[in-house]
Amino acid sequence: MARAVSVxxxxxxxxxxxxxxxxIFFPILWMILTSFxxxxxxxxxxxKFLFFHWTLENFGIVQQRSNYxxxxxxxxxxxxxSTIVGILFGVPAAWxxxxxxxxxxxxVLLWMLSxxxxxxxxxxxxIYLLFRDxxxxxxxxxxxxxxxxxxxxxxxxxxxxxxxxxxxxxxxxSRMDGATPWREIVYVLAPMAVxxxxxTLLLNVILAWNEAFWTLNLTTTAAAPLTAFIASYSSPxxxxxxxxxxxxxxxxxxxxxxxxxxxxxxxxxxTFGAVx
Amino acid sequence: xxxxxxxxxxxxxxxxxxxVLFLWMIVPLGMTLYFSVLHYDLLDPGNEPFIGFxxxxxxxxxxxxxxxxxxxxxxxxxxxxxxxxxxxLLALLLDQPFLGRGIVRLxxxxxxxxxxxxxxxxxKNLLMHPVSGLFAWIARSVGLQPIDWFAEAPLTAxxxxxxxxxxxxxxLILLTALQxxxxxxxxxxxxxxxxxxxxxxYIVLPHLARAITVVILIETIFLLNVFAEIRVTTGGxxxxxxxxxxxxxxxxxxxxxxxxxxxxxxxxxxxxxNIVAFFLVRMIGRNLEx
Numbered sequence: 001m002a003r004a005v006s007v008x009x010x011x012x013x014x015x016x017x018x019x020x021x022x023x024i025f026f027p028i029l030w031m032i033l034t035s036f037x038x039x040x041x042x043x044x045x046x047x048k049f050l051f052f053h054w055t056l057e058n059f060g061i062v063q064q065r066s067n068y069x070x071x072x073x074x075x076x077x078x079x080x081x082s083t084i085v086g087i088l089f090g091v092p093a094a095w096x097x098x099x100x101x102x103x104x105x106x107x108v109l110l111w112m113l114s115x116x117x118x119x120x121x122x123x124x125x126x127i128y129l130l131f132r133d134x135x136x137x138x139x140x141x142x143x144x145x146x147x148x149x150x151x152x153x154x155x156x157x158x159x160x161x162x163x164x165x166x167x168x169x170x171x172x173x174s175r176m177d178g179a180t181p182w183r184e185i186v187y188v189l190a191p192m193a194v195x196x197x198x199x200t201l202l203l204n205v206i207l208a209w210n211e212a213f214w215t216l217n218l219t220t221t222a223a224a225p226l227t228a229f230i231a232s233y234s235s236p237x238x239x240x241x242x243x244x245x246x247x248x249x250x251x252x253x254x255x256x257x258x259x260x261x262x263x264x265x266x267x268x269x270x271t272f273g274a275v276x
Numbered sequence: 277x278x279x280x281x282x283x284x285x286x287x288x289x290x291x292x293x294x295x296v297l298f299l300w301m302i303v304p305l306g307m308t309l310y311f312s313v314l315h316y317d318l319l320d321p322g323n324e325p326f327i328g329f330x331x332x333x334x335x336x337x338x339x340x341x342x343x344x345x346x347x348x349x350x351x352x353x354x355x356x357x358x359x360x361x362x363x364x365l366l367a368l369l370l371d372q373p374f375l376g377r378g379i380v381r382l383x384x385x386x387x388x389x390x391x392x393x394x395x396x397x398x399x400k401n402l403l404m405h406p407v408s409g410l411f412a413w414i415a416r417s418v419g420l421q422p423i424d425w426f427a428e429a430p431l432t433a434x435x436x437x438x439x440x441x442x443x444x445x446x447x448l449i450l451l452t453a454l455q456x457x458x459x460x461x462x463x464x465x466x467x468x469x470x471x472x473x474x475x476x477x478y479i480v481l482p483h484l485a486r487a488i489t490v491v492i493l494i495e496t497i498f499l500l501n502v503f504a505e506i507r508v509t510t511g512g513x514x515x516x517x518x519x520x521x522x523x524x525x526x527x528x529x530x531x532x533x534x535x536x537x538x539x540x541x542x543x544x545x546x547x548x549x550n551i552v553a554f555f556l557v558r559m560i561g562r563n564l565e566x
Contacts, residue, residue: 149300
């Protein structure tokens with residue numbers, strides 16, 4: 001039964017919600033606006049909100065001077081690469097645990113979760129030294145490996161919770177109809193599993209894109225993704241606000257779009273199915 | 277009713293993941309443990325004598341350790357307080373009927389997708405700069421003395437930035453939990469004329485208890501490891517004012533080249549995280565049975 005909502009209440013709530021939403025979003029909006037200003041106007045007091053000389057020059061300069069595209073390329077390779085490897089390991093594992101669970105399945109799942117809780121500083125030194133000695137420092141392959149391992153527990157958990165929701169009865173029904181195991185997977189299960197796999201892919205690309213502990217510590221230039229690219233603005237280039245803003249806008253724009261698509265999966269993925 | 281054949285296949289399917297995760301966990305941890313009992317200095321290679329628990333003694337009695345432990349706890353506590361209280365209020369607001377839900381939701385979630393290095397630098401410069409920052413301008417326009425955030429209250433500044441990043445996460449989870457609150461229960465409470473405050477404390481809050489616990493535990497795991505925000509804004513300073521345990525270990529290993537001491541610090545961090553992890557894993561495990 002839909003409840004009638006008074007117009008006054010609706011107006012009030014709408015105003016309040018928009019105000020709060022705007023305030024939370026404001027730092028991002030301010031960054032985007034600043035990226036279109038000249039350096040002089042970026043610093044001006046009182047600040048200029050909309051009426052300034054709009055320019056695209058910052059974006060060009062950022063690309064020219066610090067080769068944004070190279071870092072963006074590394075970010076894409078890293079986040080997509082590590083997620084794909086994770087899916088390749090995760091799908092069979094989650095599938096098996098969801099459809100033929102054993103007594104130990106629950107323990108295995110929880111143990112995987114617990115590996116995620118290991119603080120990275122506990123592993124930093126050995127990984128750094130191992131990477132240094134095997135020439136993996138500042139290499140994409142090494143970093144893909146690390147990002148894959150830190151996200152694998154989340155990938156398996158997300159896939160597991162999705163696969164768990166595929167009803168077992170549907171398998172029995174298809175078996176009664178004489179489907180072979182192979183046809184069963186291709187025609188019955190796969191279509192039902194695709195949305196879950198897609199959501200898992202999306203969320204983990206985002207997580208890997210934004211991961212900043214390992215990317216900052218294990219890269220210098222060759223394999224450095226956008227997190228490290230922005231960190232290079234911390235000093236003294238941080239004084240160039242318009243360029244910092246342009247670089248930042250370019251660093252977060254692609255993932256922001258993906259993120260907005262995956263907001264529902266975020267809850268499930270990051271709470272390990274504890275909240276749906 | 278899985279056959280033995282299926283069981284065998286299942287084991288083969290799970291094995292690769294278990295193996296890589298096991299190696300990922302045990303190899304670095306074992307090496308860290310081993311380094312932590314050596315005198316291991318990167319500037320003095322080839323000379324790594326066994327020194328027992330000396331590194332731990334130095335690390336745990338170092339005033340820097342207590343400063344870092346205090347900062348870690350303050351940071352985690354402040355961010356948890358802001359995000360949980362703020363998240364509950366925001367979730368209650370967003371659960372109300374209003375126009376443009378989709379767009380407001382997107383705006384509220386957005387900070388979560390901003391990479392830590394970006395949010396830290398944008399806040400530090402564009403917003404918190406003592407002269408040209410937006411906050412300083414607002415303070416001056418209402419006749420207040422602007423705060424020099426990173427000089428006067430650096431840890432507070434970092435806590436605010438991190439809280440901004442995690443507020444969407446708390447809000448989203450609490451909103452999801454709120455939406456599963458029984459509609460009939462809501463209407464019944466309304467018809468009985470339950471005052472809003474009583475309704476909140478007797479029905480909504482108990483319903484949210486689980487989600488709040490999940491938020492606290494998961495955020496704690498991540499907040500114990502805050503690193504990038506500190507590295508790009510303060511570098512742990514001024515002094516030790518914003519050095520937390522991860523940053524201290526990082527500085528000891530990669531800036532001072534004291535692998536042994538840093539490893540002891542790493543083990544201390546692992547122990548701390550495990551205390552939290554213990555409760556989280558138990559809670560999620562209970563959920564798995566239900």
